Amino acid sequence: EAGVAQSPRYKIIEKRQSVAFWCNPISGHATLYWYQQILGQGPKLLIQFQNNGVVDDSQLPKDRFSAERLKGVDSTLKIQPAKLEDSAVYLCASSPISRDRVYEQYFGPGTRLTVT
Amino acid sequence: RKEVEQDPGPFNVPEGATVAFNCTYSNSASQSFFWYRQDCRKEPKLLMSVYSSGNEDGRFTAQLNRASQYISLLIRDSKLSDSATYLCVVNPGGYNKLIFGAGTRLAVHP
Numbered sequence: 001e002a003g004v005a006q007s008p009r010y011k012i013i014e015k016r017q018s019v020a021f022w023c024n025p026i027s028g029h030a031t032l033y034w035y036q037q038i039l040g041q042g043p044k045l046l047i048q049f050q051n052n053g054v055v056d057d058s059q060l061p062k063d064r065f066s067a068e069r070l071k072g073v074d075s076t077l078k079i080q081p082a083k084l085e086d087s088a089v090y091l092c093a094s095s096p097i098s099r100d101r102v103y104e105q106y107f108g109p110g111t112r113l114t115v116t
Numbered sequence: 117r118k119e120v121e122q123d124p125g126p127f128n129v130p131e132g133a134t135v136a137f138n139c140t141y142s143n144s145a146s147q148s149f150f151w152y153r154q155d156c157r158k159e160p161k162l163l164m165s166v167y168s169s170g171n172e173d174g175r176f177t178a179q180l181n182r183a184s185q186y187i188s189l190l191i192r193d194s195k196l197s198d199s200a201t202y203l204c205v206v207n208p209g210g211y212n213k214l215i216f217g218a219g220t221r222l223a224v225h226p
Contacts, residue, residue, distance in 0.1 A: 042216030042217050050211070056211065091160075
């Protein structure tokens, strides 16, 4: 079974530039998550989609970050404009839809972003 | 106060040692608990779920103390391949949301 795919794997940009990350979840997984993991910290949830609807975006810096999952499958996370503190690994994860239990989240390899 | 707190380590132990990690969580309404493992420069992967009655998976034992809001992971007979960061993870309730601790780093040496 194919895992969660992400691209690009690495990106270096200058501050104030924009960047976009792409994620394709495991086939059939209705829930998709974007996390930010800063060096030395655990992953922090940025946004959670269930199908193509947003379930939680309470920690998404909406003045510069945006995400979409238009057809309920793959998703794009954008940062515009980037700041130095956005340097991190951006992880995408997916899981089956949650009704009566908490499902394991499967993570992609991440995109390592460096803002200079 | 952080929602999930862990000792960052590193824990440096010899092969064959027994090592224990602890984790505390702040939300008493939290419902589900997990340990994820993250190798250096890799993505997190589920190691095991943590049940109120405690559970064991080979050399790994996880325990939960809801009254103290405390979770533990015990690794027996450590292997070199156990070297990784162990993330304590809590579901505060609803919609499969997970809150990750900062992780505890384990280094097993020959």
